[in-house]
Amino acid sequence: MRVDVLGAGIVGLTVAEELGRRGLDVVVVDPDPVGGASYAAAGMLSPAAEVWHGEEELLRLGLASLRLWPALAARLGVELRRTGTLLAGYDAGDLQQVERQAALLHRHGHRVELLGRAGVRSAEPSLARVAGGALLPEEASVDPRAVCAALLARVELRGTPRPDAEATVVATGTALPEPWRGLVSGVRGEILRLRSDDPPRRTVRGWVGGEAVYLVPRGDGRVVLGATSEAHAGPPVVSAGGALRLLAAGRALWPALDRAELVEGTARDRPATADGLPLVGPAGVAGVVLAAGHYRHGVLLAPLTARLVADHLETGHVEPCLDPRRTFGGEP
Numbered sequence: 001m002r003v004d005v006l007g008a009g010i011v012g013l014t015v016a017e018e019l020g021r022r023g024l025d026v027v028v029v030d031p032d033p034v035g036g037a038s039y040a041a042a043g044m045l046s047p048a049a050e051v052w053h054g055e056e057e058l059l060r061l062g063l064a065s066l067r068l069w070p071a072l073a074a075r076l077g078v079e080l081r082r083t084g085t086l087l088a089g090y091d092a093g094d095l096q097q098v099e100r101q102a103a104l105l106h107r108h109g110h111r112v113e114l115l116g117r118a119g120v121r122s123a124e125p126s127l128a129r130v131a132g133g134a135l136l137p138e139e140a141s142v143d144p145r146a147v148c149a150a151l152l153a154r155v156e157l158r159g160t161p162r163p164d165a166e167a168t169v170v171a172t173g174t175a176l177p178e179p180w181r182g183l184v185s186g187v188r189g190e191i192l193r194l195r196s197d198d199p200p201r202r203t204v205r206g207w208v209g210g211e212a213v214y215l216v217p218r219g220d221g222r223v224v225l226g227a228t229s230e231a232h233a234g235p236p237v238v239s240a241g242g243a244l245r246l247l248a249a250g251r252a253l254w255p256a257l258d259r260a261e262l263v264e265g266t267a268r269d270r271p272a273t274a275d276g277l278p279l280v281g282p283a284g285v286a287g288v289v290l291a292a293g294h295y296r297h298g299v300l301l302a303p304l305t306a307r308l309v310a311d312h313l314e315t316g317h318v319e320p321c322l323d324p325r326r327t328f329g330g331e332p
């Protein structure tokens with residue numbers, strides 16, 4: 001089967017790699033590969049740290065996708081850092097946020113180790129004296145730019161679709177074509193990249209005076225500090241106010257930020273859907289499959305999405321909670 005995948009972000013590229021492995025004739029079509037949210041992404045593989053109340057389905061999907069990451073990373077020859085995530089509450093109010101998160105995860109049978117002030121300090125000596133935290137030892141991270149570069153080296157990339165493609169997978173992030181354009185909206189994320197001689201050991205997902213912030217170390221001194229989150233119609237630029245909020249919250253949690261080199265600021269829009277779940281499956285037009293709307297979870301959910309799209313093309317299977325037809329009742 002000849003399949004065109006529209007969109008060379010992490011989702012489209014991972015789908016293309018999976019289809020290629022299954023023997024399909026695949027090309028990826030994108031005039032600006034890895035130009036969207038994948039370029040900004042920190043690469044947290046954090047199904048438990050990134051799930052909120054009411055997103056239990058997302059937790060299940062994220063855990064399933066996390067289990068697929070080791071094999072994908074090994075195939076691509078990229079590092080998978082399996083150092084876990086530390087949830088950190090800066091003050092007593094922030095600690096309540098950590099405890100709420102831990103309670104939510106406990107209810108779903110997820111292992112959560114609560115830590116006091118001293119426990120956080122010994123887990124992450126580079127952090128400030130915070131009120132407390134929790135350890136999620138199974139979580140991981142990847143460098144999405146390294147992943148995308150490895151994927152790009154394994155797929156055929158073109159500027160325009162093939163006229164004789166038998167199926168098309170639409171994985172164009174926030175830029176869905178008509179008639180699906182309205183199914184996703186952009187939520188701006190601003191994110192900073194730093195270099196430090198005293199980085200955290202593992203991903204830190206913190207709350208500082210109610211402000212959510214995360215630090216994702218790469219293991220070689222590079223640290224990603226993210227991310228703002230705001231619906232936005234303008235061009236994706238890093239605002240001074242956004243950078244200031246990230247730096248202030250980041251420094252409160254991780255004082256070594258003061259001495260770190262500020263390497264890069266990036267802004268991109270995350271593709272959000274109305275119900276917070278991605279759109280993976282039949283698009284309501286013959287031969288078209290959507291793999292879109294992954295919002296904050298594109299990197300985490302890429303391998304599961306790839307498996308679901310490939311299964312759908314081979315067998316017709318659709319994961320009910322991700323079926324795009326739930327949003328338009330059969331016809332887009």
Ligand code: GLY
Pocket residue numbers: 042044050189226227270295296297
């Ligand atoms: N998953 C992290 C973010 O969207 O900022």
